[in-house]
Amino acid sequence: MESNTTILNRRQFLAVLGTAATAITLPSCTFAANATAKNNRPNFVFIFADDLGWGDLGCYGNRQIKTPNLDRLAEKGLLFTQFYVNGSVCSPSRTAIMTSHYPARHRVHGHFASHEQNEARAMPNWLNPKAYTVTRVLKNAGYVTGHFGKWHLGSGVGAPGPGDYGIDEHCTVTSNGPQLEGQNDPYFRAKSTAQIVDKTIQFIEKNHDKHFYVNVWMLLPHATLHPTDEQMKPYQRYAPRGVPYKGAKQIYYASVSDLDKQIGRLIKKIDELGLADDTVIAFSSDNGPEDFDIGNAVHSGIGSTGPFRGRKRSIYEGGVRMPFIVRWSGHTPTGRVDNTTVIAGVDWFPTVCDLAGVKLPNDLKPDGENMSQAILGKPRQRNKPLMWEWRFRVFGDMVHKCPMLAIRDGQWKLLMNPDHSRIELYNIPADPTELDNVAVQHPDVVKKLSEMLLKWQGTLPPGVVEQVAGSNAYPWPENK
Numbered sequence: 406m407e408s409n410t411t412i413l414n415r416r417q418f419l420a421v422l423g424t425a426a427t428a429i430t431l432p433s434c435t436f437a438a439n440a441t442a443k444n445n446r447p448n449f450v451f452i453f454a455d456d457l458g459w460g461d462l463g464c465y466g467n468r469q470i471k472t473p474n475l476d477r478l479a480e481k482g483l484l485f486t487q488f489y490v491n492g493s494v495c496s497p498s499r500t501a502i503m504t505s506h507y508p509a510r511h512r513v514h515g516h517f518a519s520h521e522q523n524e525a526r527a528m529p530n531w532l533n534p535k536a537y538t539v540t541r542v543l544k545n546a547g548y549v550t551g552h553f554g555k556w557h558l559g560s561g562v563g564a565p566g567p568g569d570y571g572i573d574e575h576c577t578v579t580s581n582g583p584q585l586e587g588q589n590d591p592y593f594r595a596k597s598t599a600q601i602v603d604k605t606i607q608f609i610e611k612n613h614d615k616h617f618y619v620n621v622w623m624l625l626p627h628a629t630l631h632p633t634d635e636q637m638k639p640y641q642r643y644a645p646r647g648v649p650y651k652g653a654k655q656i657y658y659a660s661v662s663d664l665d666k667q668i669g670r671l672i673k674k675i676d677e678l679g680l681a682d683d684t685v686i687a688f689s690s691d692n693g694p695e696d697f698d699i700g701n702a703v704h705s706g707i708g709s710t711g712p713f714r715g716r717k718r719s720i721y722e723g724g725v726r727m728p729f730i731v732r733w734s735g736h737t738p739t740g741r742v743d744n745t746t747v748i749a750g751v752d753w754f755p756t757v758c759d760l761a762g763v764k765l766p767n768d769l770k771p772d773g774e775n776m777s778q779a780i781l782g783k784p785r786q787r788n789k790p791l792m793w794e795w796r797f798r799v800f801g802d803m804v805h806k807c808p809m810l811a812i813r814d815g816q817w818k819l820l821m822n823p824d825h826s827r828i829e830l831y832n833i834p835a836d837p838t839e840l841d842n843v844a845v846q847h848p849d850v851v852k853k854l855s856e857m858l859l860k861w862q863g864t865l866p867p868g869v870v871e872q873v874a875g876s877n878a879y880p881w882p883e884n885k
Contacts, residue, residue, distance in 0.1 A: 455691055
């Protein structure tokens with residue numbers, strides 16, 4: 406059960422956890438009269454892991470994976486327990502971060518794949534480069550912008566490169582434009598985090614005397630995982646006994662630990678350059694961990710969702726509720742846990758602009774809201790509900806197979822199918838595992854939230870819905 410306490414220290418939090426088992430030229434932006442003066446605008450480093458679970462870090466309760474650097478980041482900053490991404494797979498989640506829009510508004514319903522696959526799912530082949538992005542708005546406001554690592558907002562013939570979205574320097578994968586090196590190396594993914602951090606450090610060293618914003622979007626721990634023997638050494642105890650195979654824990658834990666190690670190098674360099682007081686460092690993940698039911702993760706799909714139900718693709722908590730750690734030395738409180746604020750990926754763009762003293766474009770119409778107050782240590786209630794749609798199948802165990810739609814408003818989370826089947830209502834602070842469906846007991850809440858959710862869904866662009874979407878039917882034995 407989640408505590409109702411607003412702010413907990415690290416020890417208190419862990420005790421609680423234990424009980425809960427085409428390009429466009431836009432006008433330059435103006436500076437708003439915010440708490441941050443123009444000359445004191447912070448830098449931003451946004452680190453995004455790929456398929457990391459809520460429960461994969463020590464500071465979120467994991468007792469087997471070694472993540473000392475991210476744990477230290479939390480000790481020196483602020484940890485949120487109710488941070489949500491706005492898509493349960495890669496491209497939708499990233500679209501929301503960049504645009505402050507629900508991804509379906511851009512017809513980004515699933516991950517960008519081949520042009521044929523995109524067409525089959527009524528998706529474009531890339532995020533519209535005319536869209537406002539956090540990078541473009543900050544660049545127009547005088548920031549130097551960078552993006553290193555994964556892109557996955559469109560690639561292939563005709564696709565814009567990251568530079569078309571307001572990014573000055575970039576080196577990426579699943580993209581057009583300059584690429585990370587060594588992609589034919591069988592250990593490329595295992596070595597990718599170090600390369601991404603190296604390029605980020607070069608960017609920061611080059612621009613340390615300017616205002617900068619940089620996305621550091623990792624490839625790990627997305628499958629297929631193939632860590633080096635050296636990376637797996639700390640986890641020999643998890644090797645299978647009596648057979649010459651690597652264990653799933655060895656493989657997954659080694660991948661997460663190297664992710665942590667390289668992030669530690671990045672944070673250390675920021676501090677050595679004297680930028681700690683000038684730089685907002687944020688860490689999260691794009692969606693929940695992959696399931697071993699997927700072919701490229703059959704040897705490693707054991708990432709932890711902590712106490713939550715659902716994994717990648719699911720819109721139960723484990724698929725969309727992610728770690729979120731923010732450190733801005735001298736501004737964020739240290740060693741604190743915000744267990745109350747419900748914050749989301751769509752909030753990143755407006756929050757960053759407020760902290761930077763940059764006015765949002767008048768016609769942006771964000772789905773997110775400014776959460777800078779919470780970032781600075783003052784928990785707050787959000788004004789807008791959060792909503793999700795997943796039009797495709799959910800893999801893995803039956804318990805993860807969610808309805809198609811969900812809404813989180815205050816303490817309540819409602820899941821349902823558009824045909825009004827599978828009505829599920831959960832009091833999330835009291836039941837974060839989503840096991841106690843109280844829809845029957847609260848028909849007024851169901852009515853209110855279902856009307857809001859279906860009205861929102863009606864505004865979304867039409868498209869293909871997979872036949873098994875929203876189903877948790879099991880193939881029961883039948884008489885012939």
